[in-house]
Structure formats: C-alpha cells, structure tokens
Amino acid sequence: MNREAFYKLTYGLYLVSSLRGEKKNGFVSNAVFQVTSNPPQIAVVCNKDNFTSQLIKDSKLFSISVLKKDANPKLFGLFGFKTGATVDKFESVKHITAKTGAPIVVEESLAWFDCELINTFDVGTHNIFVGQIIDSDLLDSESEPFLYSYYRDVKKGKAPKNAPTFIANK
Template sequence: MDTTAFFKLTYGLYIVTSKDGEHESGCVMNTMTQVTAEPAQVCITLNKENYTTQLIEKSGVFNVSVLLDDVSMDLIRQFGFQSGRDVNKFENIKYDTDQHGVKYLTQDSAAMFVCRVKQKVDVGTHYMFISEVCDAKTLSNEPVLTYTAYHEKKKGTTPPSAPSYIEETKKQGWRCDVCGYIYEGDSLPEDYICPICKVDASHFHKI
C-alpha cells in the first residue's frame, strides 16, 4: 500500500465509485476523512437518496478518487449533476479497475483509495460509511482541488444532496433544482440553460 496517498487528503472534492453486480455508478462528494492509521480507515458521508450510496450499501465496497486542482468542470458535471440511474458516468472517462471490480479515475486524480465498509452510521439525511482502506495509490503530485477553490476559482455550486449544502436566502431569482445555481432576475428566459449543470429552464424554480 502506498501510504503517501493519505497526504493528498484535504477538505476538497472527491469522486466515489461503487458497483453491485452489473450496476455501477459514481458521484462527487466533499467529505472524506482519515480516522485511523493502524488499521488504515477513512469515513465518507453520502446522501441516502444517491444511487451510488445504494450501491455501496449493497456491495460494501467503493473507491475514492482525489481530484486535481485543474480538473475540468465537465468531469464534475458528469459525476455530480446527473444520476447513474439514467446515464453511464464512465463514458469517455479514463479509468482502471480495482481488485473488487470497481472502476476508479486515472485522469484528473491525485490519488485513489480502495475501501471496504466496516460500519454504516445513520446521520439523518446521509449515511456515514466508516471503512477500511484495502489499497491506495498516488497517481499525481500536482496540487489537489480544495473545496474553497472549487467555489472561488471554478464558480462551482453545491447540490442540495451534499452534506455541506447551505440554502442561500439573500439572493432573489430562480434556483436550479439540480445543482443549486441561482439566476438573478425577475423572469427566467424560456431557453435558459444552467451554466453549471447544463439543464434547461424547466429545472428552475422561483425563490
């Protein structure tokens, strides 16, 4: 095991992937923490309604990819703002497969962790998975993406399903139901497309 991979952990953005039989998916998350060194364990937190969460519940295994600072917003959109029930999250993505048959990113990733769930904790809207790290690899020594940089440099948003989501009440306008982006204005153009997740105007509601 490459234990230097743990040095890549930060309060940032990660892609967690899982597989149960023929069903596989992945999603973006910003909660991953190393909790013990011997044995190596981490915890992640995911919304109960996420398809990826349900696959982890059934299979008991998952991977985490630590995203690089220069990751494209297209990749974040692909994994973060659409459901694996509807699309193939891995289409046109470079990946490899771990010993459990779960795919992980080989592009835009600083490190990867292969995990097996040891305990599931119900924390209300989310499940916390406390998990043993079965393997880890450092994939790049380039800077990793922090959650602050995601918001400030990439102008990223936090979807309502994320554990760190905070509803903005000061802004007036129209909010995207998928990613939380707010269009400020009294009326929303009928042909408007969300600049973050690319859904159409039918996914916006007035706030």
Template structure:
C-alpha cells in the first residue's frame, strides 16, 4: 500500500479542549470535521491515551478552536507536544471559557466551536467524539492553518499520537 497517498488528504490544525471540575486539558489535532448542518455537528479524533480524551469523556463537552496562520511553533508545541496530565497548557496564553464551560485559548485561533458530546465511536487507537455545536464564533479573519502549511512553511513534524502519523 502506498501510504503517501494519505498525504493528499486535506487537514487543518485545531486545539480541542475540555474542562471537568478543576481539570483542564487540551491538545492539537488534525482531524476535525463538520459532519451535519442540521443539527450542526462536529467530529474530532483524539488518541485514546491523551489526557484530553479522558477529560472530554468526563465532561461530556468539548471545545474546538481552528488554529490560524499566525500560530508559531512554540504555540503549537505548547498544546501539541506536552501532556495536560503534567503541564498546564493554558498558563502561557490568554484563556476564555466557551458556552459549554470549557477553557480555550482565543490566541492564534480564527474560530471557536463549543460542543456537547452526542456520541463516541471507538476506532482502535482513537476516539471519534461527535458533538452538537451549541455555539460557534469567528474570532478573526486570519486564514486557518492547514496541515500542509504546517509541514511546508513551519516545518512541523507529525507526533506519534496524531491520527495521520506514519511510523
């Protein structure tokens, strides 16, 4: 199988976050998709071993921010290459609260979507979380950060827990 065929698939970069009690978690993902318009629903894929997956399941909500092209590698690394279990990812950046009560950072984000968890699908290494969007807002007119831009311009790497990782 030619695994490089998957490189032609179009992706964006997003931060998915959730808050359960005093615990806040978030991680960078490259798989977020609108799956229906009526009702408005999003689907995100999160690795089962991520702290964020556990917090989403506990909270029953999640918030997705679409990262924009103003993001730099320190921002992406902060949310993408550390674990919320041992590191406060929200400490260095502005924090807001979505309509579902989840913490998120509006910095370097062009849109935010607050979701109530509607369904969870186990797809081996990842969970697909399907959420009913209860609030959506454009945060800026900056273009969204695509995975192609992340690789070609920012020279970013794909971490092992990404849904598109190829070892």
C-alpha cells in the first residue's frame, strides 16, 4: 500500500467542541463532512482517546467551527496537541454558546454548526459521530477556509497520532 495516496484526499480544518456540565472542550479535526442536506446532517471522525469523545457521547451534542485560512497557530497547539483532560482550552478563546448549549469557537472562524448527536458508528480506533444540524451561521464570507493541504504543505503543520490522517514519521 502506498500511503502517500492518502495525501491526495482533500479536507478543511475545524474545531469540534462539546461540553459536559461546566466542562467545555474541543479538538482540531480535518475529518468533518456534510452527510445529507434534508435533513441537514454533518459527521466528524473522532478518536476514542480524545477527551472530547467522552463529552460528545455523554452530552449528545457538539459544535463545529470552520477555521479561516492562516488561523492563529496557537489554536492548533491548544486544540490539536493538548488534551482537555488536563487543560482548560476555552479559558483564553473567544466563544459563544449555541442553542444546544455547546461552546462554539468564533475566534478565527468563518462559519459554525450546532449539532445534536443522532448516530454513532464505531470504526475501531475512532467513532464517526453524525449530528443533526440545529443551527448554523456564517461569520465571514470574505476569507477563505483553511485547507488541510495548505496546513501540511505550506505551513508544514503536523498531525498527532489521534488524527485519522496520521502517518508515522511524516
């Protein structure tokens, strides 16, 4: 198998967030995609070891923020390489509260979706969470989205082992 072939798949970059009680948390994901239009459904591939995974399973809600091109690298360090099990990621990040109660990161975001979990598919290391979209908004129609290929090829960004795209030593 030539794993370089996976690099020809295209993605954006997103922050997927949830909460349990007072605890808000989220993680960087490239694996977000619209599932259907009517009803509007969206899916995210989430590693079972992500702290956010437990929050989504328990609260049955999550939000998705679509990151803008050249979004502040601090967001990737915080949401992509640290775990909410030990860090309060939302302490320093501008966010709003969605209809479902989920926190939504609006800093560096073009648009957002507020979702209720309606289906979970166990795919081994990860779950695919499917959400019914309860609400959404466009925050910035001028800027471009942050493409994963741009993050990897131009910004030389890395993905940690919990990312579905992870390839060792790349």
